[in-house]
Amino acid sequence: MNGDGDTAGPSVRRLSEWNADDLRALAAEYGTPLYVDDLERVRANHARLAGAFPDAEVLFAVKANAGRHVLRALRDAGAGAECASAGELARALDAGFAAGEIHYTAVNPPAEDLDYAVDVAAAHPALTVTAGARDTVERLAERGFAGRFCLRVHPGVGAGHSESVSTGKDAKFGVPADEASEVLNTAADHGFDVVGLHAHAGSGITNDQLDDHERVVSTLADVARETTHNLEFVDVGGGFGVPYRESEDPLDLAAVAERTRDALTDVDATLTIEPGRYLVADAGVLLTEVNTVKRVSGSVIAGADAGMTTLVRPAMYGSYHPIRSLADDDRATEEVSVVGPVCESTDVLGEARALPAPERGDLLAVGNAGAYGVEMASNYNSRPRPAVVALDDGPELVRRRETLADVTHAEDTAHTYPDP
Template identity: 40%
Template sequence: MDLNLKINEKDHVDIGGADANDLVEEYGTPLYVIDEKRIRDNYNRVFSAFTKYYNDFKILYACKANTNLSVMRILEQEGSYIDAVSPGEVYTSIEAGFSPDRILFTGNNVTNEELSYVDETGVLINLDSISQLKRLSKLVDPEEYKISFRVNPMVGAGHHEHCITGGVMSKFGIMESEAAEVYKMAKNMGFNPVGMHTHIGSGILDPEPFKLATETLMNIAGDVAQNADVDFEFLDLGGGLGIPYEPQENILDINKFANEITGIFKGKLDEYGMGKPSMYIEPGRYLVGDAAYLLTKVNTVKQSYRKFVGVDAGFNTLLRPSMYGSYHHIVVANKANEEAIEEIDVAGNICESGDLFARDRPLPKIEEGDLLAIMNAGAYAFSMSSQYNSRPRTAEILVNNGDSEIIRERETFNDLFNKQIIPERLKK
């Protein structure tokens, strides 16, 4: 178990050397607080584990998890590459300082305009379908144009059905049974296919599905290498590495995991005579998920048919509990060592019955004015936030060795009207 919870001598939650209570005094609530050192440590833990067993290894940060420019700059400085799934993520990555050769674009159901834009940036395109291949061939000169393909193996895993991205129900990638023919088709068009990619799901703590997916991908790549005469520059195993959200969950043993995955990878390279292509993986949640907290103030304690604690954040701020039924550990930040004495529902401020951060959660006695710290809020948190109920999005701050800085300003009511235009006839 490792929920990355630290408590200082005042019994307050400590985030990156800063007292959570002091932070909200300065910046207000709700507030996302990101620990810079934790991101750097997470990246280097993965990189060190894999390069111990396979030297030509690259981490592609799955930036849909968190596209804050400061977060991306931290990872750029550490040497990360980028897994981008939209033209906007490509644009953001370049703005954050990533050179095009460090970005892999894997889109699905993309338009011709999006393909053209991505082509103009110079990043490598990882194609999701035969449709994309045919359309790209009309937009660029295929002669020696490097591409990759996402393959959908008959393996899927994830913490929620919406997060399973492999198998018969998945919308992603080309079928493994057609892979060799698709690569042949691409070569006949003049393209130079240099990579293969897969991704089976998200939030995976059991390494077995990932090991099976790796073996499957390597078998598909071996078949393509031999039957379509493809010399791979890289093989991308995708992402999905999970973190423990609940106290009873165990952290992924990254060293053992890296040893097992690289063992499969190298064994299959030898079996099929595929040389030594680069190995890519695409962690997102693992790098940033446990590096952030959402701090939110208790404004209401209400005994109705159930006991509710109401806070000043909602699913517009953190969507995962409402969307996926996800568990996020909650600590009373101003009395973090107090024992739980009752089961409480923690409710947000959105006008929806589903706006709950927790149901029947064991917590200490909570009073109005207390500060709650919602943990593991670095991935798919702010990036999925909205202005629903006309609530401005919250601020983000970065903490480094106790010092804090604003990295995203809190929105105001005026931001709710950004880009809106009232026709003149409606102003009369």
């Protein structure tokens, strides 16, 4: 089953398919830089994924896009929430997710985060708390935790779009597989209700990395078969990739689902998956305006009002995002590098892109910006973060643009001594 159809729509939405007139109108009304999230596409992506995994529990990885509008759309579509921090847990609850629909899966959680999660679990016993280290198990016990417990396993195999996100082979994540049974027993001895196992290969898994994904699931299945605990679920993580480059094919979900099920043969537990990027990446674009054009030594540089503080993935991971000019006149095409306003050489949204010859005032759209875009935006260079508009019945401003006063608010409200 490939999931394509009237409900789920095409398996990939290319940047060229966004309506240029609509995007120009949004930029004119709300300014730039501007993130635009299409909630209909978010729901379609969820329907396609749920269709490929009909018997699985689908938890949205909140770190991909924690906007309340996105969380509520996915909650209403039937998804649960996977939260990697106390803040994400608070936002999931605020968005209306029931505690039984939430997994808290923090890595090396700070004390304040763990305190909050244990308090939530005490008030809402249906919450599932995942730990990936022996110390975290002991820290939970010290806080009197006695709720639903899941163990994160380190499979030693990773995959993803970058070594930076290939978490499955990073020892930071999870308990080694050969120690998992012992740690599960320790958790049970502390009075935890052992309900599940978890592992994750990485972020942005592609069709040519399915062997690695299956090896991760197989490792998790071996632990599940070995344990004497009655597991409710086996959580194989997410990381389902999307095609960022125009030439890339979409992920073969049917193949991913088949190989996942094959690896879990004879495991008597519900399959849980944690997609993030797959649900929201191609549902979002970033709009930015060209304010400076340089032609130097044969190079064409378009300076825009969005940069690495708005979308950090190109600078951090070397990630590719498609870029489209929304200029409505017919110009010759040039190789253009689109750069931002930050005082860093890495502040580049795209290099040597075939675009109409840029002019000041041109509007550019950056594709696949719905995942890890606004979530990773920062105030570096003391720049206010951008606004976000959601498209559903009509456009709605769901996050206002920050002001300079917002940038200094934490300092302005932190005074403990009288001004001199």
